[in-house]
Amino acid sequence: MTAINSELLEGRASLTCCKATSNNIRQRTLARWYSQCWTGNQTSMRALLRTLSESDSESLFEMYCQFEPKGEFQGLPPLTAPQIKKWLNQLCELGFSQFVVELDGRIVGHSVLCPSQGKTEAELAIFLHQDYRGYGFGKKLLLGTLNFGCKRLELQYVWLFVTGSNPVALRLFEDAGFHPRSNGDPLAWEIEMERPSHCTKCKGNKCAVFGAGFPLSVAARARCAAKR
Numbered sequence: 244m245t246a247i248n249s250e251l252l253e254g255r256a257s258l259t260c261c262k263a264t265s266n267n268i269r270q271r272t273l274a275r276w277y278s279q280c281w282t283g284n285q286t287s288m289r290a291l292l293r294t295l296s297e298s299d300s301e302s303l304f305e306m307y308c309q310f311e312p313k314g315e316f317q318g319l320p321p322l323t324a325p326q327i328k329k330w331l332n333q334l335c336e337l338g339f340s341q342f343v344v345e346l347d348g349r350i351v352g353h354s355v356l357c358p359s360q361g362k363t364e365a366e367l368a369i370f371l372h373q374d375y376r377g378y379g380f381g382k383k384l385l386l387g388t389l390n391f392g393c394k395r396l397e398l399q400y401v402w403l404f405v406t407g408s409n410p411v412a413l414r415l416f417e418d419a420g421f422h423p424r425s426n427g428d429p430l431a432w433e434i435e436m437e438r439p440s441h442c443t444k445c446k447g448n449k450c451a452v453f454g455a456g457f458p459l460s461v462a463a464r465a466r467c468a469a470k471r
Contacts, residue, residue, distance in 0.1 A: 288346060290380055292387050293458040295341035295353075302350040303331060303343065311373050317404060317433065320370065340396065342388055342457060344371070344380050351375045354388040356396065364400040365392055365440075376411075378463035383454075385419055389440065390453035398440035404433045 295303070307313075307320045307327045314322055321327050334341060334355060344352030354369040367388060371381045392398040403421065405412045413434070421436040 287462055288378065289460060289462045290344050290346040290351070291458060291460055292342065292344050292352075292380075292384055295343050299343060299345075299350055300331070302348075303353060304328060306350045306353065306372055307331070307370075309372065310370065315406060316368065316370075319368070340388075340391060342384065342391070344375070344384055344461075346375065346380075352380055352384050354384050356388060356392050356398075356401070358396065358398070362396070363398060364402065365396065365398050367392075367401050367403045369403075380461060380463065382415060382419075383459065383461045385415065386453045387455070387457050387459055389419065390456045393441045393453065394456060396440075400437055401440050402435060402437035404435055407432060407434050 304324075304327060308324060310320050313320050319330070321330050337357075339358075340356040342354045343350045351372040352370065352375065354367065356365045356367055358365040367385075369381065369385055369388065371384070389401060392401055402424070403416065405416060407413070416436050420438040422438065424435045424437055
């Protein structure tokens with residue numbers, strides 16, 4: 244059990260709150276989405292990647308209520324609304340570095356750096372809402388988080404866990420320089436990966452490897468389904 248999911252969480256509260264919140268958000272999302280689309284063309288989306296602020300708490304909670312699949316990453320995100328609230332509160336109370344992807348006033352992505360006791364290494368966790376995967380937001384969030392760990396926290400190593408059944412995530416982390424730890428089982432359900440947090444190519448705030456730091460504006464183009 245890692246720092247990110249330690250003290251998770253007892254009891255099984257009702258999922259009604261999560262389901263209601265999820266349905267409302269999805270309806271608003273689809274309404275905005277279709278209002279932007281036209282037949283056979285593309286629409287652009289611009290997201291802001293930045294540090295989490297106190298005012299983001301409700302929007303972040305709503306993202307995780309809607310997030311699917313839950314519980315796939317070492318039991319995270321938690322399954323119920325009370326568990327989600329408790330987990331997010333714990334992340335803030337422990338003072339972990341957190342970052343978000345904001346799109347159209349909503350939080351659609353979240354990353355966390357959890358330093359070890361010696362503050363020289365950190366575990367990284369990253370979550371992106373399922374409706375916004377495949378547009379490059381996850382990659383930019385990952386690289387910006389690594390930039391922060393290198394430049395601001397001066398970490399030596401960053402590690403993470405990824406499910407072996409998720410080839411897209413595995414490729415993303417490998418492209419960012421992560422590799423399985425030498426003592427890990429390559430056939431395990433969850434693979435532990437690591438990479439040095441810094442390298443000789445780092446120069447100033449904009450790193451040749453990790454790119455620019457936060458805040459960062461990112462544009463993506465999404466193809467809309469043709470009207471019938």
